[in-house]
Amino acid sequence: MNIAREPSHTKNDDDLSNQSLGTLVAQKPLRAKIFDEFGLDFCCGGKQSLNEACIKNGVDLTQVLKRLLENEQITVIEKNWNDATLNELIDNIESTHHQYLKTELPRLHILAEKVARVHGEKAPEMVTVAKVFSEFKKELEHHTAKEELVLFPYIRKLEKEKLHVSSPFGTIANPIRCMESEHENAAQMLQKMRELTNKYSPPEHACASWKALLGGLAHLDIDLRIHIHKENSILFPVAMQLEKDSTN
Numbered sequence: 001m002n003i004a005r006e007p008s009h010t011k012n013d014d015d016l017s018n019q020s021l022g023t024l025v026a027q028k029p030l031r032a033k034i035f036d037e038f039g040l041d042f043c044c045g046g047k048q049s050l051n052e053a054c055i056k057n058g059v060d061l062t063q064v065l066k067r068l069l070e071n072e073q074i075t076v077i078e079k080n081w082n083d084a085t086l087n088e089l090i091d092n093i094e095s096t097h098h099q100y101l102k103t104e105l106p107r108l109h110i111l112a113e114k115v116a117r118v119h120g121e122k123a124p125e126m127v128t129v130a131k132v133f134s135e136f137k138k139e140l141e142h143h144t145a146k147e148e149l150v151l152f153p154y155i156r157k158l159e160k161e162k163l164h165v166s167s168p169f170g171t172i173a174n175p176i177r178c179m180e181s182e183h184e185n186a187a188q189m190l191q192k193m194r195e196l197t198n199k200y201s202p203p204e205h206a207c208a209s210w211k212a213l214l215g216g217l218a219h220l221d222i223d224l225r226i227h228i229h230k231e232n233s234i235l236f237p238v239a240m241q242l243e244k245d246s247t248n
Contacts, residue, residue, distance in 0.1 A: 016065060021053055022046025022233030024068075026082050032226060034067045043228035044180075044187040081234050086159045086242070089235050090152050097227035098144050104220055105137045111213040119210065123203075125196045126210075132196075133217075136189040143182045151175050155239045158246065172243045176236045183228045190221050 016024065021042040025032045035042045040053045054061040081089050116130035154167050169175050194200065200218040202211045 016068060017051040017061060018049050020047050020049055020233075022229060024050060025229055026233050027080070031068060032229070034064065036222075037067065038064055040064070041187070041225075043225040043232060044184045046229060046233045081230060086235060086238060087156055089230065090156060093227065093230055093235070094148060094152070097223060097230075098148065100223055101140055101144060104216060105140060108213060108216045108220065109133060109137050111209055111216065115207075115210050115213050119207075129193050129196050132189050132192050136186065136193075139182065139189075140186060143179070143186070146175075147179065151179065155235070155242075158239065158242055172240055176240065180232060180236070183232060186224065187228065190224065193217060194221065 021035060021040060023046075025035070025042045025046070032042055038054075038059045039057055040050075040059065041048075045053060048056070050064065051061060053059070054064060081092070084092075112126075112130040112133045116127045120127040120130075150168070151172075154172065158172075197214055197217065200214040200221070202214050206214075
């Protein structure tokens with residue numbers, strides 16, 4: 001009689017378990033969906049190893065590894081940003097994620113204010129959502145402006161010239177620390193809105209504006225975490241190493 005057995009523990013499992021979440025998603029972007037399923041933060045929490053993240057969140061590492069294996073048996077053409085130049089990655093961040101924020105933040109701000117005004121008395125949590133989103137919008141607009149006007153042009157020049165490039169902020173590690181801290185703040189505000197809206201689930205009596213707001217916030221949540229991942233786990237580490245190499 002043949003007895004079905006669970007796959008044995010392999011060296012590949014160990015390799016995946018000991019790599020950071022950010023590195024794993026940078027290698028294969030579709031892994032982000034798996035980490036989302038298990039509530040593992042691959043953007044601001046991307047420096048944790050998979051094993052550490054599972055322990056911290058009370059997640060079964062074996063189940064995560066199983067899902068990763070299943071996911072990687074599906075052939076999908078996807079962009080590996082590890083293979084791109086920094087200039088190409090910045091172009092993608094600005095044209096995809098920054099442009100998205102420039103369109104969506106004002107639209108969602110109007111919806112959040114409307115829902116809070118109309119339904120706030122019976123749903124006070126939506127008043128809080130509007131307040132959190134207003135601060136979230138203001139901080140992200142300042143954040144992306146600093147990247148586009150100061151940090152990104154410096155990284156582009158650094159990659160192009162491949163020599164020491166003078167900067168207004170000393171080492172590039174200084175603005176990167178600031179950007180990562182602001183990423184963490186944005187992630188915390190997203191988490192707050194996620195909790196207040198029961199993971200963006202509209203109640204049965206929600207009007208069209210309410211549903212549109214929550215649908216927009218859900219999409220923004222996904223996009224921003226991918227956006228932060230590209231910067232924290234790929235762009236920033238490579239730029240710091242490039243600057244270091246240029247000074248040697």
